Amino acid sequence: MPIVAPSLLSANFLDLDADCKMLNESQADWFHLDIMDGRFVPNISFGPMLVSFFRKATTKVCDLHLMIEEPAKYAEQFKNAGADILFLSVHIEACPHLHRNIQQIKALGMKAGVAINPHTPVESLQDVIADIDLVCMMSVNPGFGGQKFIHHTLKKIKTLRNMIDEKGLNVLIEIDGGVTLENAGTNVAAGADVLVAGNTVYSSKDPKATIAQLKKL
Numbered sequence: 591m592p593i594v595a596p597s598l599l600s601a602n603f604l605d606l607d608a609d610c611k612m613l614n615e616s617q618a619d620w621f622h623l624d625i626m627d628g629r630f631v632p633n634i635s636f637g638p639m640l641v642s643f644f645r646k647a648t649t650k651v652c653d654l655h656l657m658i659e660e661p662a663k664y665a666e667q668f669k670n671a672g673a674d675i676l677f678l679s680v681h682i683e684a685c686p687h688l689h690r691n692i693q694q695i696k697a698l699g700m701k702a703g704v705a706i707n708p709h710t711p712v713e714s715l716q717d718v719i720a721d722i723d724l725v726c727m728m729s730v731n732p733g734f735g736g737q738k739f740i741h742h743t744l745k746k747i748k749t750l751r752n753m754i755d756e757k758g759l760n761v762l763i764e765i766d767g768g769v770t771l772e773n774a775g776t777n778v779a780a781g782a783d784v785l786v787a788g789n790t791v792y793s794s795k796d797p798k799a800t801i802a803q804l805k806k807l
């Protein structure tokens with residue numbers, strides 16, 4: 591059964607309370623929170639202040655996806671906003687000192703994730719994979735919700751699954767972008783553990799039922 595992590599990016603920001611309540615009552619496992627700075631990605635979303643509100647609104651795991659430059663600079667602020675149950679993912683493309691940054695995240699008591707863009711080969715994770723808890727595999731170019739799944743990602747999931755299993759590691763593979771009810775099963779079959787879903791959940795007539803359907807895969 592996959593871990594389901596709805597992305598709040600597609601929620602109704604004028605009524606976040608209702609969307610948080612819906613997620614709390616649903617079978618969703620995590621809250622996926624997309625942080626964008628308008629520099630690493632061509633869009634701006636929200637920062638630590640809103641994360642602290644989300645944290646108070648749920649007891650579920652908060653899964654922070656930092657699409658920002660110099661993410662390590664803000665790790666402590668996010669930790670303070672997010673309390674104890676937190677995955678913090680940074681982009682490999684934004685971290686020239688990735689190994690150090692992973693240690694910084696872990697020293698703050700958070701689970702460390704590394705996100706990779708569609709053009710970044712899985713092999714670039716080879717020398718840090720044993721140090722992390724999660725790989726956020728981007729299946730769209732980061733920056734916006736509601737984009738189309740990039741099919742080539744399936745091959746990358748299989749490669750990553752083999753890398754993790756060959757080393758006997760316990761690293762979660764998260765798929766982020768363009769996940770639908772139609773392609774979610776294929777992603778899980780290829781080796782994905784965590785399904786992020788924004789548009790699929792929030793544009794559906796019955797988000798809770800959609801989450802339940804994703805859980806069943």
Ligand code: DX5
Nearest residue numbers: 732733735736767768788789
């Ligand atoms: C994209 C974000 C995703 C996005 C997913 O940059 O990282 O988490 O919100 O949204 P959908 O599922 O609509 O592609």
Ligand code: ZN
Nearest residue numbers: 624655766786
């Ligand atoms: Zn994301």
